[in-house]
Amino acid sequence: MLKDAIEPGKAGHSPSAPENCHNTEKQEEIRNGSNVDLIDESQLADPGVRKVEAFNKMLSKSRSGKLLLITLVASIGLTKFGYALDYGITPQFNAIASSSFGHHAELGAVNTASVIIRGVSKPFIGKLADITSRPTTYVVVLLFYVVGFVVAATCDNIAAYTVGICFTAFGKSGLDFLGNVIVADLTPLQWRVFWNGLLVAPFLITTFINGFISDAFIPEKWRWGLGMFAIMMPVLMIPAIWTLYGMQRKADRLGMISMADPNNTREESDNIKGPATYLRIVWQGIIDIDLAGIILLGFSWSLILLPLNLAESANGGWKNASMIAMIVCGFVGLTFFILFEIYVAPKPVMTRTIIHNKAFVFAVIVDVFNLMASGANENYLSSYLYIIKEWSNYAWTIFLGITTLTISFVGPIAGVIQRATHRYKTMMVFGGIFKLIGYSISMGSNTRSTKSTAALAMSQILVGIGSVSVFGARLGAQASVPHKDLASAIAIASLCTTIGNSVGYTISTTIWTNHMLAYMREECPPGTPDSTLREIYGSIAVLRTEYGWEDPIREGAIAAYTRVNGLIVITACVLSVVPIIFSCLMPNYYLGKQQNAVTNRGLDGELLEAPAHPISENEERGASKQGIWSKIRNFYYKEV
Numbered sequence: 001m002l003k004d005a006i007e008p009g010k011a012g013h014s015p016s017a018p019e020n021c022h023n024t025e026k027q028e029e030i031r032n033g034s035n036v037d038l039i040d041e042s043q044l045a046d047p048g049v050r051k052v053e054a055f056n057k058m059l060s061k062s063r064s065g066k067l068l069l070i071t072l073v074a075s076i077g078l079t080k081f082g083y084a085l086d087y088g089i090t091p092q093f094n095a096i097a098s099s100s101f102g103h104h105a106e107l108g109a110v111n112t113a114s115v116i117i118r119g120v121s122k123p124f125i126g127k128l129a130d131i132t133s134r135p136t137t138y139v140v141v142l143l144f145y146v147v148g149f150v151v152a153a154t155c156d157n158i159a160a161y162t163v164g165i166c167f168t169a170f171g172k173s174g175l176d177f178l179g180n181v182i183v184a185d186l187t188p189l190q191w192r193v194f195w196n197g198l199l200v201a202p203f204l205i206t207t208f209i210n211g212f213i214s215d216a217f218i219p220e221k222w223r224w225g226l227g228m229f230a231i232m233m234p235v236l237m238i239p240a241i242w243t244l245y246g247m248q249r250k251a252d253r254l255g256m257i258s259m260a261d262p263n264n265t266r267e268e269s270d271n272i273k274g275p276a277t278y279l280r281i282v283w284q285g286i287i288d289i290d291l292a293g294i295i296l297l298g299f300s301w302s303l304i305l306l307p308l309n310l311a312e313s314a315n316g317g318w319k320n321a322s323m324i325a326m327i328v329c330g331f332v333g334l335t336f337f338i339l340f341e342i343y344v345a346p347k348p349v350m351t352r353t354i355i356h357n358k359a360f361v362f363a364v365i366v367d368v369f370n371l372m373a374s375g376a377n378e379n380y381l382s383s384y385l386y387i388i389k390e391w392s393n394y395a396w397t398i399f400l401g402i403t404t405l406t407i408s409f410v411g412p413i414a415g416v417i418q419r420a421t422h423r424y425k426t427m428m429v430f431g432g433i434f435k436l437i438g439y440s441i442s443m444g445s446n447t448r449s450t451k452s453t454a455a456l457a458m459s460q461i462l463v464g465i466g467s468v469s470v471f472g473a474r475l476g477a478q479a480s481v482p483h484k485d486l487a488s489a490i491a492i493a494s495l496c497t498t499i500g501n502s503v504g505y506t507i508s509t510t511i512w513t514n515h516m517l518a519y520m521r522e523e524c525p526p527g528t529p530d531s532t533l534r535e536i537y538g539s540i541a542v543l544r545t546e547y548g549w550e551d552p553i554r555e556g557a558i559a560a561y562t563r564v565n566g567l568i569v570i571t572a573c574v575l576s577v578v579p580i581i582f583s584c585l586m587p588n589y590y591l592g593k594q595q596n597a598v599t600n601r602g603l604d605g606e607l608l609e610a611p612a613h614p615i616s617e618n619e620e621r622g623a624s625k626q627g628i629w630s631k632i633r634n635f636y637y638k639e640v
Contacts, residue, residue: 068247069186075240076179079138080199082236083175084206086168086229088401089213093226094165095382096219099539101158105516108379108509109309110162112502114169115375116305119498120298121170122177123349126490127289134178134185135244141178142237145171149230153223164226171233173494181490184478190422190591192478193471194415203408207401214397219541290349296337297349301499303330305506312513350492359480359587364493366428366473366579366586368500370435373575374463375504376568377439380512383540384565388451388558390549402457406464414468418591424472425588431469432580438462439572449565451558469579479589504575508568519563524556 091111098107129137148167155161183195217225286292307323314320341348354360382400385391391399418424442459444450474493481489520533536543536557547554 065250068243068250072182072240072243072247075243076182076199077202078236079175079240080179081202081206082229082233083172083179084200084202084404085210085213085232086172088203088206088210088404089225089397090165090168090229091378092214092218092382092397092400093222095386096222096541097152097161098158099541100219100222101161102535102538103158103313104383104538104540105509105513106158106310106313107383108505108512109306110158110165111375111379112305112309112505112509113162113302114165115498115502115505116298116301117166117169118173119495119502120294120301121173122490122494122498123294123492124289124291125174125177126181126492126494128285129178129181133244133248134182135241135248137174138178138237138241138244141171141174142234142241144168144174145233145237146230149226149233153227153230168229173498175237177490177494180474184490188591190419191415192591193418193424193475194412196471196474197408197411197413197415200404200408200411203401203404207398207405210401211394211397214393218393219545287346290341290345290347293337293341293345293349296333296340297495300330300333300337301502303327303333305330305502308506309509309513349495354481354489354492357480359589360477360489360493362582362586363473363477363480364496365582366432367470367477367493367497369575369578369582370432370470370473371497371501372504372507373435373439373572373579375501376508376575377463377504377572379505379508380565380568384449384561385456386540387543387554387561389453399457399460402460403464403467406461407467410465410468411471414471418472418475422591423588424475424591425583425586428469428472428476428583428586429580431466431472432576432583433466434462435466435469436573436576436580438464438466439569439576442569443566443573444562447566447570448562449569451562469583472583473579473586475591476586476589479591480587504572507571511567511571512564515567516560516564519560520557523559523563525552528553528556 094110095104095107098104098110125137125141128140144167148164148169148171150164151167152161152164155164179199180196183192183199187195213225213228303326307326311318311320311323314323318324341350382396385396385399389396414427418427438459438461441455441462442449444452444455450456474490477489477493517533517537520537521528521530524533532553536547536553543554543557547557
């Protein structure tokens with residue numbers, strides 16, 4: 001299966017392709033030889049893309065290449081193991097750290113800032129991976145990871161902690177992004193969901209390890225827990241960096257890169273003789289990644305979203321002029337960003353080709369609202385469970401990992417189903433429905449969220465199963481662009497979806513900060529001092545450790561938590577309807593041995609033979625009747 005997943009095929013799609021697979025217009029052009037631009041695509045690719053295609057040729061032709069592939073899979077697995085450890089435990093560290101500074105309500109601001117960094121950094125990382133190489137980008141990611149964890153572990157206030165977490169967000173973004181890009185580089189469409197599913201397999205192990213980490217470091221030793229990652233991440237990432245550089249050197253020795261590169265690329269790589277040349281390369285890199293546009297976009301979204309998170313804790317609240325000024329400046333900056341991208345940027349982040357790509361846009365919308373709902377739901381979920389349940393830290397952490405455990409099981413299974421059917425659209429629709437049901441189950445009565453362990457667990461499981469919607473959306477986005485645009489397209493999709501995620505965090509933070517303290521005043525015993533209410537509002541650690549399970553103040557706080565979390569869950573339910581609608585509008589690409597569904601090229605850049613799909617009897621019958629259900633069916637299954 002691994003060999004089938006990486007070897008370039010030239011005989012066309014798998015013979016198991018169903019009879020009712022339609023031809024796209026692009027495939028017709030390929031078959032007729034009329035699409036000249038597609039034949040020259042390899043000449044237009046960035047150096048990083050040419051290097052990857054050279055890797056693929058080498059991998060399929062030698063025993064040592066296949067050995068390198070196995071080593072690469074293992075080393076990428078190590079990086080994802082580190083990512084899974086980080087992803088599974090740092091949200092708990094964030095909640096405890098913000099509480100230790102007396103600013104638990106600002107947890108949403110920390111999460112929002114880090115998510116904005118994750119989103120804005122991905123186009124930068126994508127371009128960096130294209131114009132340099134994958135291993136060089138891994139080195140940059142590792143540096144940000146280490147610096148971020150050191151800063152977060154040694155800080156003494158919430159602002160410095162946020163800075164450290166933003167650095168780690170860049171590292172986390174790069175680690176996640178590069179894993180997805182390498183899988184997309186090395187796998188055909190028919191196996192991509194399966195291998196993307198395996199990328200989350202480490203959660204099957206790390207979820208339980210994180211339980212022990214939580215028991216050991218929470219709440220008093222959270223700094224040591226963060227510092228541990230500054231040591232661990234280099235150990236886990238260096239094998240992947242070493243392996244990728246080794247693959248690159250081997251391809252160089254075989255002449256695959258130098259023979260494919262244009263002259264100016266060889267001159268820049270072989271004849272760097274002075275500072276002027278270095279400056280020219282750096283300047284070209286700044287243009288290629290649209291650094292000015294990315295920075296402007298990041299500042300704009302930060303100025304819009306952060307005041308929504310911070311207004312309630314600011315002096316005077318919304319009467320504080322700085323809050324309004326930040327939002328106004330944010331929208332002005334966003335306007336300047338749009339104008340800059342249209343009229344000024346030499347190489348805009350979002351090219352016209354991608355913006356006009358209907359499949360890509362719909363896939364991004366699905367992913368944006370999925371992550372927006374997810375961000376709203378999960379922002380304070382750990383805090384909610386920490387207060388309403390008398391669980392150990394181990395049980396608390398394991399329960400929070402139920403969704404990722406479910407994804408780890410479901411991901412490879414979804415990949416096998418997608419490989420058998422060669423389609424992804426129905427998987428997206430059903431995934432969206434499962435997510436909506438999952439969020440709904442966590443609701444109790446009177447707009448309060450449930451305290452039932454069984455209902456909360458089932459909700460987590462169904463949301464995890466619904467993740468196949470995200471797998472399908474990302475596969476559809478990748479399938480809709482040629483290989484030369486792959487890294488940039490993944491980066492743009494990630495930029496949009498992580499901004500959507502940050503909007504979700506902001507929505508839940510706004511609900512939390514606007515209602516929690518007021519609900520605590522209503523639910524806690526009359527006469528409870530305001531100073532006490534503000535103390536338990538600002539720290540979940542104080543509320544859990546200093547107030548017993550049957551204490552009236554604890555009971556009142558739990559009642560307030562269910563009311564606020566109920567509003568958050570309702571919001572997540574509403575947001576999760578949108579992905580179902582746009583999943584139905586996606587084209588239903590046939591996913592075979594091609595690297596993408598646009599150019600019909602294999603992993604080595606060679607043109608595949610586009611098979612003719614005979615019209616089945618059902619299609620002929622549907623075409624002749626053209627009733628309402630037939631039209632709906634044809635619309636649903638259309639490929640363009």
